[in-house]
Amino acid sequence: MRLNRTLQAPHSSLVSGARLVAAVAVLLAATACGSSDSGSSSATGLNPPDLKAQSKLGKTEGQVNLVAWAGYVEDGSNDPKVDWVGDFEKQTGCQVNSKVAASSDEMVKLMKTGQYDAVSASGDASLRLIASGDAAPVNTSLVPNYKDVFSGLKNGAWNSVDGKMYGIPHGRGANLLMYNTQKVTPAPTSWSAVFDDASKYKGHVTAYDSPIYIADAALYLKATKPELKIKDPYALDQKQFDAAVALLKKQSANVGEYWSDYLKEISAFKSGDSVVGTTWQVIANLAQDEGAKVKALVPKEGSTGWSDTWMISAKAKHPNCAYKWMDWIISPKVNAQVAEYFGEAPANSKACAETSDKSFCDTFHAADETYWKNIAFWNTPIEQCLDGRTDVKCVPYAKWVQAWTEIKG
Structure with a gap:
């Protein structure tokens, strides 16, 4: 769910607040979707009704x-x-x-x-x-x-x-890694800063408060644990899903705050309560405008968006x-x-x-x-794996929602 908030700022105004996707509690099991990679050709296995596009424009209806x-x-x-x-x-x-x-x-x-x-x-x-x-x-x-x-x-x-x-x-838009330039050195280039190396910043790591954040962990594991054979962070079989959840439970011990309110994230980075975590470009801009010593980037593993x-x-x-x-x-x-x-x-x-x-x-x-090309755009995880696999079932989003509650404790 995206929480409606209004933000006035020199660079822009963020009106829709947190783009939480957790509202999808009940998924359509019959829906099959495509790869989450930007610009890929079509939805794998999706057979929609044979509807025709409008052929010409007529008189406007008022x-x-x-x-x-x-x-x-x-x-x-x-x-x-x-x-x-x-x-x-x-x-x-x-x-x-x-x-x-x-x-x-x-x-x-x-x-x-x-x-x-x-x-x-x-x-x-x-x-x-x-x-x-x-x-x-x-x-x-x-x-x-x-x-x-x-x-x-x-x-x-x-x-x-x-x-x-x-x-x-x-x-x-992309989900970025933001860090305090004075307290996080050397400058991070990997999501390892909030996962494997998170203990360095114990209590000062921040993460996006949504079940869809499980995909961020999966994206990191795709690059760092090739033996898991993750192709698409939104298409996780049980083993892959369990690995992502385990990584997030480990991370949780170091998280000071899960954010869904951009104002709180800006405040936390200004005060030093948060020094590293996920963000959006507009939030990074605003934080910099307000004096926070921060930078944001797409790490070498890529990002969700x-x-x-x-x-x-x-x-x-x-x-x-x-x-x-x-x-x-x-x-x-x-x-x-x-x-x-x-x-x-x-x-x-x-x-x-x-x-x-x-x-x-x-x-x-x-x-x-x-x-x-390095941004894996949000998609809805379903049992029919989005990466085209047919020999296994993938974990549907309803299970992501349940797991997120456990991750946060």
Whole structure:
């Protein structure tokens, strides 16, 4: 679940707070998903209903109903200076009605009602919507700005099946390793700083408070324990899962705080209560702005991360307005506004020329596809292994939730 909070800051505003995925308590066992690697071709074994994408745009219907993360559909009511809905309504005649969802699970439930035309789904929701037939394929030729979307966001394992796009990419972000430059020396280059070497900083290690953090341990083990043969940190058989849980239980003895509130993490790094742990780029920026002596990086093993996609409902009552919205939200100027306000890399390559902070895209690695190849975007673990294995069952997310409670003690 993402906790809704508002943050005003020089670099950006983080509106959706912690991107916790723990709300997915009951998984659809029939849903099969793809590799979590950025830009991979399609979802392994996923056989969604044979739905057709819209062939052409018709007359707009006068309104569009959206489900979105907080900060994605701003009309000036939260901040008079933040409004990209007003101009959309003027230019298209489509009145925007939006519902803020607190979790991916809520998004899936809302989309199943048929009352909403489009949703800003994360990877743990998008494939469920595809598998259940609640999301329709998207005709990208009807979205002119799609041509300028970064290649690494197209045909992802979380938003496409067999080369067929089921949405329009919105933005992306990575989970980073942050450290106090005065207290953590030499500068870390590996996640070992929070795992195998965590005892050096006992009581001052911080970790992300979510069952999905088990994937971070799995990512580290993928690199350091090749005998486990982990291919995908979201596709863990029982042995692999047990190893990740064991690593996290060992780490727990050194963790001073599990964070889900970015303000608390910033405060902890400023005070010295935390000296090393996971973070997001926007939090690192804000911590530096407030005087904390910190740096953040993607360690040599890579990192986990997220990518959000605008998807259209298979039952959309206002599909033409929905298509207009999808094109609008990734248009260069608007996509730049959203990215800066939310604190993430924009999807449109031309958005970087429109940001108010001209170094924003460099800071968030927006155009660096080599950087994103090292990010394993969030996915929902299910029994049918996401890495394509058929000789074993993988541990489903419900078991991740149970294990997380044990890990934290």
